[in-house]
Amino acid sequence: MRRRVVVTGLGSISALGPTAREFWSALSDGRPGIQPLQSAEPGSLRFSHGAEVRDFEPAAHLEPGQVELLDRFAQFAVVAAREAVRDAGLDWTPALRERTAVICGSAVGGQASQDAQFVELYRRSRDRVHPLTIPRVMSSAGASHVAMEFGLTGPAYSVSSACSSASHAIGQALWMVRDGRADVALTGGSEAPFGYASLKAWEALRVISTDTCRPFSRDRKGMILGEGAAMLVLEPLEEARARGARIYAELVGSGLSSDAHHITQPAVAGPARAMRAALEDGGLPPDAIGYINAHGTGTIGNDATETRAIVDVFGAHARSLAVSSTKSLHGHALGAAGALEAVATVLALHHGVLPPTANFTAPDPECDLDVVPNRAREARVDAALSNSFAFGGLNAVLALRAMPRNSD
């Protein structure tokens, strides 16, 4: 069995707003969500900015008992999943619930909850931590709470591959629906990495920009951390058509590879193989691709290496592709990044508008691609890739195709 798989529901919460609609509005306006950090005292870190979710009130989304039970990362997962399910207009039956998969990415899970409890233990000399610490911290809690929210009893788990987590998750979900192992998949990623200890760990790694995130710019200084969640509803094309669902785009391929090279340094060969594998899995020739949502972290190393990998795969066609990094707008949300970027790519295909690389100042000869600087561009492209290349060389690329206009 090989079924075509389409995206019929989207949900997102990020620094760009609490819904996918606001996410897209900020992306297409080129309006970054990067602001001075609220989670840390000014001057306590070598960097000062982040893409935090502002004004999030857990009590507005969750029952009183639930607020304590869920770490922020799992709260985001539930909020985004609700929006995606509502958007897809799914009509749950007991049989469908049993045939629905939940596959969520998260790189660090409830690290902030762990941090807070360990402060009690080590600094306040309490001899115990809260009994909900383990259920809050486990990085699979997002998948569990999403499954419980809708009573979904099919396969459910989390994927953790650092900054590729959500792209690995979505790719796995694609294959499950395509192969008939599930009839619907609710998939994406969520992350909430703004605990103080976690911020200190990022500071120590010296990869965070001291101003903002300027992917592919000559004066780029690094990444900006983000947080949030995005979830997608995947289902077979035939089922979606039969129930008259709105189809945003077709998810045609997933390509995975490992660099087997270095725990933090990027490489060219692994990402290039993942892009080729995604094209092959999706049955797309390289010249069908009109847009790539780049991994584009804004570090010196990633952006130059990713450029070389794109040129390696696409040759002369690399010059006619549009490549943008929406991390310049929503920050690098780690295990949620691939999901936010998949939503950005789906909506770019759906609306015929390519989101820009924001905060762009000047071209870098090492990144000599069309990076859609600062302003979104109207362009109907047939197919697109969404790249995720994690620390430790774990690469995951998604291939998507636009649906003909009359099937909206």
Add this chain to the structure above:
Amino acid sequence: MNDTLTEQVVSALAKVKPGSANGISPDDTLESLKLDSLDTITLLFELEDRLGVSIPDEEARGVKTVGDIIECIRRLQRTALASP
């Protein structure tokens, strides 16, 4: 290469990358000593701890040789002494 700061750099280098500190000179590049970016930030972290300085990211990005590290720390120490 025999002042205290240099000795600290040599000793930190020996800890971070065993074998790399033998017979080094200030002109040696970190690349020639086979230090990658992760080794370099680990070396700077070690030196910050030992010498009580904080090396800004901009400065950290600029160091290419052993001499650059020594110069950078010397400059930071001078600045620290100059301010009350």
